Amino acid sequence: MKTYIPCMIIAALLGSIHFAAAADISGKVRLKGTPKPEIPIQLDAMCGKLQPKPVTTRHYVVGQDRGLANVFVYIKQGAQKAPPAGEATMLDQVGCMYEPYVMGVVAGQKFKIKNSDPLLHNIHATPKVNKEFNFAQPTKGQENERSFDQPEVLVRMKCDVHPWMFAYIGVVDHPYFAVTDKDGNFTIKNVPPGKYTLEAYHQKASVAGGKTQEVQVDGDKKIEFELEVPAAP
């Protein structure tokens, strides 16, 4: 009997390891319809020197096979609160543009904001749920850390010195999110087994922002989304 209990524990542990094997949710987001053309950005003289190529707005960035970039894909329902899986993406200011345009962080997770330009920017977060902030980064190479406490998809970041500068941050209370690459591909890594509601949220496509799908994770999953350009009223 005494040896039986440890055996059971080992068996249970093995079992749980088997069942807890986290899996990846990957896939692609496509765009249906033709969006309005992006607007060329009129940089001022100082920013123009830093940005040799002409730049435009980034409302719809469409890649190969109608793949839609900058879509925030995340588990909307079903996931437990979980700590960050690694270091957060850094929000960089390069040539008077934000890089990346869309990123994600875990609620409470600190992320870096960097000024890579030899001129001043202000970093102004304009959330609806979280606490608004606005601070200065007057010098090149300056880095500061900030965080958002509450889940919120998406928080807009802006620079008021250069009104064309804005970017978005998705805040969720677990690390199961991804942002689609230039061809609309995404991978959410190490998702524990379970049944989830997955949302693909894009700032402009589809009425009310996102489209959701149910997904049962019991191994790697492939999910495809299709978002639509809203029709004129």
Place this chain on the structure above:
Amino acid sequence: MTESTNNRWLHRLAVLTATATLFLICVGGLVTSHGVGMSVPDWPTTYGYNMFAFPFSKWIGGVFYEHSHRLVASVVGLVTAILASWIWVRATAGAARWLGLTGIVATLGLMGVRTQTMFVALAVVAFGVIVFCALRLGKDPRPIRWWAMIAFCAVLIQGVLGGLRVTQLKDELGILHATLAQLFFVLVGALAVTTSRRWSESKLSIYDTGGLRYFYLLATGMILLQLIIGASMRHQHAGLAIPDFPLAYGRLWPATDPASIAHYNQLRVESVALNEITASSVILQMIHRITALLICLAIGGALVRTWRRFGWESGFTKGVVAWGSLILVQAGLGAATIWTNKAADIATAHVALGALSLITGSILVLWAFRCMQPAARQAEPLSAPMQNQGAVA
């Protein structure tokens, strides 16, 4: 406002203050038109510098407008302080004279302590002084020294409101800041009128048979309301809530259900960071349009009544013609603001003409109450000079 008999240089200073205020309103309009109100995140410092020592090489992008706004505001504050001191010293003697003057000078001195706490403390004291002045004016609204002291306190509070709007990240304070700007402009405009020679020599010369004084007052009040609505629209930082005119989203009255609003937002492809529009911002713009129409009708009515009563030669008729012309140009600029997708220069001109329409109405009201008397008193002789009306306090 009859206490001060005219002094040419005092009058000129008051006109200068009013002109500088209009210029300041224009620069403030540029700040919101360009959407750069938050481009300097700190106050009363500018990127950590004392604002008067902020290097010109750093006046880039939006900082140029916001920092200029702060500097021009400082100049208007200083000119107002001189104007208020002058009016105060002329009208007082003994302890009152020294108390008022010391108060103004000490306030300017304390502003050298450039911390937010000091500025807020001064604003609180200034508010108390305004209440005190208002109580005195409640007994007798004529002595302009109380109005001048209110102007000084108001310009200080206005500066602090502008600063707090930045550091406290509150759009609502922006609306208050824009409204107080208009009221301050009316106040210094009134000081300019009442320090003029013409004002002190004017007489009760005509009868107001048609209630014209109140008609002007009503139209001016409508303009003030319209400016507050306009300020609320600007300070939502959402760009055009309705992108077309004269229709609204292609209809007479736009849809404001959540699905339509979400849809309107998604259709917008904006090149600058604008806030999303809301149902209330759409409705607010519709109210702004309707109020504009009502103001045009009111001033058209005022013109017909004034002309019938006094004919073309009267200064009042000429004044109302000028007022009406301003309003027509202003309505045109309003439409142009929409058709140009809120081009910054057009939108700023719309702010400037709004202020000019308000001040023109206010000046007409002042003169109307100065020169017209109720028709019921028609039996009394008209020759009574104005000096008899106002006791020199």
